[in-house]
Amino acid sequence: MRITCPICGERDRREFYYKSAAVALERPDPEAGDGVWNDYLHLRENPAGVTRELWYHETGCSAWLVVTRNTVSHEILDAVLASEARA
Amino acid sequence: MVELVAKSAGDGLLPVTIGKLSLTEEVPTALTSLMPFKGGAAALEAALGAGLPGPGESGAAAGGRVLWFGQNQYMLVGGAAEGLGDAAAVTDQSDAWVVVRLEGEGCEDVLARLVPLDLRPQVFAEGRTARTELMHMMSSVTRVGPQAFMIMVFRSMAATLVHDLKTAMQGVTARR
Incomplete structure (x- = not known):
């Protein structure tokens, strides 16, 4: 499996560290209420198909990426900088 | 002693x-990491007297070799890092x-x-x-x-x- 880092180009999966679904980019308001925070902290989709995840280019440029991946085929569809995905 | x-x-x-x-x-002689402050890349280039290398590139600067060293990071191998502190976070890593x-x-x-x-x-x-x-x-x-x-x-x-x-x-x- 290879991921195309927006900074470094196509790199081997070994250089990256996986950090679950990309929900951390949509942190709720502190006053949003227990229900919203419970969902944010604990509830995750488990799709058989396309999913958005956070990956860290650990031994490369140290950028956090939002990677769009198909969990069925392991195909990497897209990788963008998390700092830009959030803006 | x-x-x-x-x-x-x-x-x-x-x-x-x-x-x-x-x-x-x-x-x-020295290893110095350079991390330009926000908007400070041009000032660092002026202080170095050379352009900062793009991702995956390296070049001569300040009497040494400057390597691209990650996102917004550069490593000066050898050379003199004096006078760079206004434009970048400068750390001795020798x-x-x-x-x-x-x-x-x-x-x-x-x-x-x-x-x-x-x-x-x-x-x-x-x-x-x-x-x-x-x-x-x-x-x-x-x-x-x-x-x-x-x-x-x-x-x-x-x-x-x-x-x-x-x-x-x-x-x-x-x-x-």
């Missing part, structure tokens, strides 16, 4: 020569890394056993640099000659680096 003896990171480990391949330690030079025919074959990157000269020409993984270690690999690489890992991993490179050098030499 205790007399402390300065030791380089590769002291007692290097040099190593196997077949046509040699591995030697390089001890730069004793934090071990720097080795792998040289000789087949040096790409040695690294092909350790690094998940295509380092052949047609792809990774002289002056190209990469932050990558070398046997699970964070590393910096730069081509410094037609048959030579400069490799850096954290100082604490010097013995592991030499061990892994030596094993790969033996493997490549044995298959000639």
Whole structure:
């Protein structure tokens, strides 16, 4: 499996560290209420198909990426900088 | 008073020569990491008297070699870092890394056993640099000659680096 880092180009999966679904980019308001925070902290989709995840280019440029991946085929569809995905 | 003896990171480990391949330690006069402040890239370039290298590139600056070293990070190898502090966060890392030079025919074959990157000269020409993984270690690999690489890992991993490179050098030499 290879991921195309927006900074470094196509790199081997070994250089990256996986950090679950990309929900951390949509942190709720502190006053949003227990229900919203419970969902944010604990509830995750488990799709058989396309999913958005956070990956860290650990031994490369140290950028956090939002990677769009198909969990069925392991195909990497897209990788963008998390700092830009959030803006 | 205790007399402390300065030791380089590769002291007692290097040099190593196997077949046509040699591995030697390089001890730069200084290693300085440069991280330009927000919007400070132009000011840093002015202070360095040279352009900052793009991702995967390196160049001469301030009497040394400046490597692209990750997102918004540069490493000045050798050279003088005076007067850069207004434009960038400047950190002395001279004793934090071990720097080795792998040289000789087949040096790409040695690294092909350790690094998940295509380092052949047609792809990774002289002056190209990469932050990558070398046997699970964070590393910096730069081509410094037609048959030579400069490799850096954290100082604490010097013995592991030499061990892994030596094993790969033996493997490549044995298959000639």
